Amino acid sequence: EAGVVQSPRYKIIEKKQPVAFWCNPISGHNTLYWYLQNLGQGPELLIRYENEEAVDDSQLPKDRFSAERLKGVDSTLKIQPAELGDSAVYLCASSPRDRYNEQFFGPGTRLTVL
Amino acid sequence: QKEVEQNSGPLSVPEGAIASLNCTYSDRGSQSFFWYRQYSGKSPELIMFIYSNGDKEDGRFTAQLNKASQYVSLLIRDSQPSDSATYLCAVNDRGDMRFGAGTRLTVKP
Numbered sequence: 001e002a003g004v005v006q007s008p009r010y011k012i013i014e015k016k017q018p019v020a021f022w023c024n025p026i027s028g029h030n031t032l033y034w035y036l037q038n039l040g041q042g043p044e045l046l047i048r049y050e051n052e053e054a055v056d057d058s059q060l061p062k063d064r065f066s067a068e069r070l071k072g073v074d075s076t077l078k079i080q081p082a083e084l085g086d087s088a089v090y091l092c093a094s095s096p097r098d099r100y101n102e103q104f105f106g107p108g109t110r111l112t113v114l
Numbered sequence: 115q116k117e118v119e120q121n122s123g124p125l126s127v128p129e130g131a132i133a134s135l136n137c138t139y140s141d142r143g144s145q146s147f148f149w150y151r152q153y154s155g156k157s158p159e160l161i162m163f164i165y166s167n168g169d170k171e172d173g174r175f176t177a178q179l180n181k182a183s184q185y186v187s188l189l190i191r192d193s194q195p196s197d198s199a200t201y202l203c204a205v206n207d208r209g210d211m212r213f214g215a216g217t218r219l220t221v222k223p
Contacts, residue, residue, distance in 0.1 A: 033211075040122070040215065040216075041215050041216075042118070042202050042204070042213025042214050042215050042216055043158065043202075043211075043213050044213070045210050045211065045212075048210065056210060091157055091158075100206065101146055101148070101163060101206055102160070103160070103211060104160075105157035105158050105159070106157060107156070107157050108157050
């Protein structure tokens with residue numbers, strides 16, 4: 001069974017530029033999560049989707065961050081414009097329906113904003 | 115006060131020893147508790163979960179939960195150099211996983 005796929009793995013951009021991250025969850029997993037992980041910290045939830053519905057986006061900085069999961073499968077997280085403080089690893093995870101404790105993480109995208 | 119607190123370490127133990135990792139949480143109503151292992155540059159990997167007070171054993175790993183003290187621990191017996199990683203404690207509340215900052219463990223040969 002293929003795991004959670006994320007791309008790109010690494011991204012370097014200049015501040016004020018836009019950036020987008022893509023995630024393909026494990027087949028059949030209807031719940032998808034985007035986390036942000038700063039160096040030396042644990043992951044912090046940005047947004048959680050149940051199918052195509054964002055059920056928890058309270059931690060997503062909506063002035064510059066947006067996310068979508070149009071068909072309830074793949075998801076895209078966008079930052080526009082990026083700031084220096086956005087440099088971090090962006091992790092995507094997925095879990096089966098009603099088994100939210102079984103979260104499987106993708107490899108992450110390491111973003112560097114110069 | 116952070117929701118989930120861990121000693122950042124580093125914790126260093128010799129090969130073959132028992133490594134003890136500790137975690138406290140602030141929400142007394144929390145029901146589900148997890149330990150993730152994260153190798154440097156890699157994503158977190160679930161190694162144990164525990165829901166009830168007491169001990170839960172899985173191979174060389176034992177998770178311990180004390181809800182009255184709001185305390186979770188992870189014991190690793192017969193520690194191996196391959197166990198060297200950061201261990202993240204997490205609490206799941208209503209679907210959202212809250213992570214601690216992690217404890218870095220080094221097992222020396």
